[in-house]
Amino acid sequence: MRRRSESGAGRAAGRGGLLAAILAVAVLAGCVPAPAAAPAPDAPVRLRVVHTNDFHGRLLPQDPPWAEGRGVGGSAVLAAHFDSARARFGGPTIVLSGGDDYQGTAISNMSWGRATVAVMNAKRYDAAALGNHEFDWGMDTLRARMRDERFPRMGANVYRTGTREHPDWVRPWAMIERAGIRAAVIGIALPSTPQVVMAGRIQGIEFGPEAEAIDRYAREARAAGADFVVVTMHVGAVCEERGEAPEEESRGCRGSMIEVAEALTEPVDLIVGGHTHQRVLTTAGGIPVTETAPYSVEYTVTDLERQGDSTVVLHRAVRTSWAHEVDTDTAVARIVEEWDEVVRPRAERVVIEFADAMPRRGAEHALGNLLADAYRFASGAQVGLVNNGGIRRDMPAGPITYGMLYELHPFQNELVTVQLTGAQLRAALETAINAEGRTNAHISGMQVRYDPGAPAGSRIREIRLDGNRILRDTDPVTLGTTDFVATGGDRFDALLQGQMTGTGLEYLDAIVAELQTLPQPIAPPAVGRWVPLP
Incomplete structure (x- = not known):
């Protein structure tokens, strides 16, 4: 029988019992003499x-x-x-x-x-x-x-x-x-x-x-x-x-x-x-x-x-x-x-199809860009942002079930919008570049040019919105993301400066609905939204 205890008693008894058993077996086998009066060391x-x-x-x-x-x-x-x-x-x-x-x-x-x-x-x-x-x-x-x-x-x-x-x-x-x-x-x-x-x-x-x-x-x-x-x-x-x-x-x-x-x-x-x-x-x-x-x-x-x-x-x-x-x-x-019988009808339902496999390979990948696009369009925002920590698995080519998407994005957050200035968005995107100059978020509706070797906080040189318009620091811009990121999660504290508005949409369901509007099978979007400068 297994026992758990938080008391301190019993250590000596446990070791003493083990030693006694070892010696008893040895004596019966005729292998050792009877123990001397002096105490034997701990076994x-x-x-x-x-x-x-x-x-x-x-x-x-x-x-x-x-x-x-x-x-x-x-x-x-x-x-x-x-x-x-x-x-x-x-x-x-x-x-x-x-x-x-x-x-x-x-x-x-x-x-x-x-x-x-x-x-x-x-x-x-x-x-x-x-x-x-x-x-x-x-x-x-x-x-x-x-x-x-x-x-x-x-x-x-x-x-x-x-x-x-x-x-x-x-x-x-x-x-x-x-x-x-x-x-x-x-x-x-x-x-x-x-x-x-x-x-x-x-x-x-x-x-x-x-x-x-x-x-x-x-x-x-x-x-x-x-x-x-x-x-x-x-x-x-x-x-x-x-x-x-x-x-x-x-x-x-x-x-x-x-x-x-x-x-x-x-x-x-x-x-x-x-x-x-x-x-x-x-x-x-x-x-x-x-x-x-x-x-x-x-x-x-x-x-x-x-x-x-x-x-x-x-x-x-x-x-x-x-x-x-x-x-x-x-x-x-x-x-x-x-337990599987309870969730299987929903989890095994095919909801979309991918034309090619989408692995999480490299600092920027098609899967992250696809999710950022879905955030953006489902929320009605100008730009979208997905933290890399929220992208939890690679995706294969072919039919994709709801359960597979659940493993991709399992956290049951709400999709929100955040009203920002260009300067506030720039500060948030600076957070998305780590100490080694590697990006750790995916974006949509913009292209960001940055110097990975510049000091932290001053790496971003330019943000261009879709249509090739340069975003100025005083320009208003609306970001689509999750309530986790919008409230400072994954160190995106700069987003706390903006005005967050909930959409009432659970983010996975919103993503599924948005991806279902695309031509099937879905082709991987291009990369190149983060542009490192030499």
Whole structure:
């Protein structure tokens, strides 16, 4: 029977029982003499940690191009891989999530995350971090889903505004006891959540530094008798060389997860991450850190051994959840089927057709331009803008279902217009050029000429509207976008200077209706709306 406890008692008893069992077997076998009066040193204890991140509601099997038609991912397959990982290890195993689990598909979103919670419970997750997308439907819905979960979803750096006290519904850490081994798991939310979630959905809370919270609760966990301290965080990294073989180390890794590991002053045994959707298998600050690709197609396995004050990694790998390697978990498959039956009639309805595949490749691509056009025309605005973070999947050629478009644009925002001056639009577009001079938004109804090497805030040289008219700073202009972007999401704070007006249209439905007015199959629009100057 699995037990969870937050008390500190029992560590010595757990280790003592294990040592007694080992010695009893050895004596019966005639291999060792009876123990001397002096106490023996602590026997080594082992723990396997299985981890996923950024599940984004992918309950159904996935078909990424790199799989070449072979089945991969989905909840029933992933659950079978978890069971296999538990059985192969033969010792205490915990399963963790790095967050962003609910949001992203028709089957999950149309159930407000209930379907995802049902399968995570069935897959026997032990703990999860709060991802930024867990807040997308507001805290009331999030709290309801957390009550449904049979495991803690945690945020040690989530506080009541202006304090270092946690809301009563947020746990910072949990002690998981398995076969006499005590594993403390600390959960960490994304500190920049306020930049990627609408302000009204996180009122009354703030997000603090990761390292400060980890150090605080690592001390508390060790004092409570933890054999292992593991951090699951919705914070990630990117690597120049990701590594291809399961056990191959990633190289050239950078990002917040690496910085946090290097900043810690208290020892932790493992950090598992998320958010950046990258394969990461490396070490930082002497701590093993891992992350996986999103959407249920990968999971990590890390085996730890601790003796005294020393922890070593016995084995770790990033594994692909191939369907052919396991027998599908039929119980989880039934749960998925029950939820899928509810949404399937709508999700599988073909609504449009694409003449060519539209991948998200390069800073500017046809898919982003098509969405920006749809924003513009559906809202009746002069120009349109789509943040790249809202474009969630590539699109194939051929018939396109409503469910596929839901995965492309899953966030249930409202389409709005924002009345701006030319200067205010220019300031917003400056935000869309990152520190490396790369654009991170798609536009419609205008062409923007910019100098990627110029100082931030002064890169845009000219904005030309359709018809080749140069937009002056004093000219009025109306922008079509989402309420998320219009209220400062993805750091588009400059749009707060304008006058926002709601259209009453849910943005995905508005996009579908607009795309259905185009000749079918829809041809990819041309690129060249952002023009970098030499």
